[in-house]
Amino acid sequence: MPQTPTQKTTAQSTRAILLDKPKHLALSVLGVRPFGSKPRQSMTAALHGDEDERPGLNEKETAQLRGIRRFGATGSVLMAIGALGAGAQPVLQNPTAGLRVLSLPGRMPTVSLTMTMTGTVLVVLAWLMMGRFAVGDLRSRKGAPRRMSRSQLDRTLLLWILPLSVAPPMFSRDVYSYLAQSEIAARGLDPYLIGPKAALGVDHVLTRTVPTIWRDTPAPYGPFFLWLGRGISSLTGDNIVAGIFLHRLLVLFGVALIVWALPRLAKRCGVSAVSSLWLGAANPLLLFHLVAGIHNEALMLGLMLAGIEVALRAVEGAGPIRGRSLALLIAGSGLIALSATVKIPSLLALGFVGMALARRWGGNWKSFFSAAALLAAVTVVVIGFISVASGLGMGWVNTLNTATVVRSWMSIPTILGVGTGLVGVLLGLGDHTTAILTITRPIAYLVAVLITARMMMAVYMGRIHAVGGLGIALGAIVLLFPVVQPWYLLWAILPLAAWATAPIFRVPAVVFTSIVSVMLMSNGAEYLPFMIVQAVVATIITAGLLIYITRKSLPWRIDKPVAEITKSGPADQVGSPGAYADSP
Numbered sequence: 244m245p246q247t248p249t250q251k252t253t254a255q256s257t258r259a260i261l262l263d264k265p266k267h268l269a270l271s272v273l274g275v276r277p278f279g280s281k282p283r284q285s286m287t288a289a290l291h292g293d294e295d296e297r298p299g300l301n302e303k304e305t306a307q308l309r310g311i312r313r314f315g316a317t318g319s320v321l322m323a324i325g326a327l328g329a330g331a332q333p334v335l336q337n338p339t340a341g342l343r344v345l346s347l348p349g350r351m352p353t354v355s356l357t358m359t360m361t362g363t364v365l366v367v368l369a370w371l372m373m374g375r376f377a378v379g380d381l382r383s384r385k386g387a388p389r390r391m392s393r394s395q396l397d398r399t400l401l402l403w404i405l406p407l408s409v410a411p412p413m414f415s416r417d418v419y420s421y422l423a424q425s426e427i428a429a430r431g432l433d434p435y436l437i438g439p440k441a442a443l444g445v446d447h448v449l450t451r452t453v454p455t456i457w458r459d460t461p462a463p464y465g466p467f468f469l470w471l472g473r474g475i476s477s478l479t480g481d482n483i484v485a486g487i488f489l490h491r492l493l494v495l496f497g498v499a500l501i502v503w504a505l506p507r508l509a510k511r512c513g514v515s516a517v518s519s520l521w522l523g524a525a526n527p528l529l530l531f532h533l534v535a536g537i538h539n540e541a542l543m544l545g546l547m548l549a550g551i552e553v554a555l556r557a558v559e560g561a562g563p564i565r566g567r568s569l570a571l572l573i574a575g576s577g578l579i580a581l582s583a584t585v586k587i588p589s590l591l592a593l594g595f596v597g598m599a600l601a602r603r604w605g606g607n608w609k610s611f612f613s614a615a616a617l618l619a620a621v622t623v624v625v626i627g628f629i630s631v632a633s634g635l636g637m638g639w640v641n642t643l644n645t646a647t648v649v650r651s652w653m654s655i656p657t658i659l660g661v662g663t664g665l666v667g668v669l670l671g672l673g674d675h676t677t678a679i680l681t682i683t684r685p686i687a688y689l690v691a692v693l694i695t696a697r698m699m700m701a702v703y704m705g706r707i708h709a710v711g712g713l714g715i716a717l718g719a720i721v722l723l724f725p726v727v728q729p730w731y732l733l734w735a736i737l738p739l740a741a742w743a744t745a746p747i748f749r750v751p752a753v754v755f756t757s758i759v760s761v762m763l764m765s766n767g768a769e770y771l772p773f774m775i776v777q778a779v780v781a782t783i784i785t786a787g788l789l790i791y792i793t794r795k796s797l798p799w800r801i802d803k804p805v806a807e808i809t810k811s812g813p814a815d816q817v818g819s820p821g822a823y824a825d826s827p
Contacts, residue, residue, distance in 0.1 A: 318365025328355030425472025500545030
């Protein structure tokens, strides 16, 4: 039977694909082709869309933004003051102990908790309101008719960060583990073999403040971070306050790198710098858990994002990759490898840079292995140098699973295992939680690996940008990881903030960020139930009063386009389709 023109075209296309380059055969073997190109294109279209430039805010919106800035700054100050009593204060060397004014919050725990909770709610509400001037209505792809400037966002972010930068640690006591592990390294001991209790003694000032669960565990962090920590310990000794201050400076350096890299990556992906910074750098999870909580994720993510930006300058450049371009590629890859010596998950970014590089070099087997060899060499040199120069060696690769002793409710495989075990107890079948976790966690690992491989292949085929593929892969890894802490969500949110613009991503990200940000206790521990109830009631009343007082000066309601209002309104309200009506 003779072929129709459509059948001939299809046959020719198939023959061209099979004869084009070896990558197509490889992808068929790996099972990528049976999925077809349409689902991957549909996924990219569903998550990403270019954002055009918008005019700046008008006079009224600028005044509202100033009010939002002050509203959020008020919350940040309340958090800083409340942290004097409700923060993760050290057991010993509490700098506020015995002072008439500064020790007052410590003697009123319910009041302090109320202040921190109220401040947390105010910052989250201010962040949500500011989003209207950064991305507009989250439920729409149209974006805001006018957008705040980069300088306006930077000033707002700086004002919100400053109070938290001088406050006691909040939401976590991990910084005390940093101090103890750094002191172990400063004494010439191996922090990857011995914990704070055995190395420093149970009565040591640093050990006393380390959470009990971590006193006998070795350090799970990379040698670069502990190398920096050892330098801090050599300067501060047993002075907890000075050590906290210097570790927070490391965090602020990491945040500065994030603020530098994120808008540049967003520009590469056709996304507004302001919207990416609003969802990424101004995210309450970053403010509360990286800045206030002093987590080393700030340094890891800052180095990773900066490395991606530097490397992509070479990969996505116009000229051949040699000379200055090659130097940028090596420098960017080196920064990513360096970030992995803080915490290992960031090393995944190197795989996506490598896939983009392989595609740039031709998208065949030779380019694939050439890119892999180059980036592997950079990784080996950087990690090897840090491990040897720090004197800490490679023992850190044996402690990467230290955190899995915690059962996290945010981890999908863990909550499934714990939930199934609880059902078994209720049915009288016994507690088989541990046995079930040995099944759910490996399955989750396999699913995360498959998703990551799928995203890498999508980057290799040019169906998705490397930044977007990395964000999706990290999102899968975070949700399927055995342990998920709130700030782990930033692993995926930050790169996706520079690429994903669709409501299907932004709405869940904003909702989940808002919920998680207000539900955790500020001292990283537990309060008595009646104290929590009192603080929650007081917070709701206070926030409600503030909303009522500012109902006319702050944009609590989303303005509707004039074109929609005029459908039922008077004729003199008619304006241009892009115009927005003022709030009542």
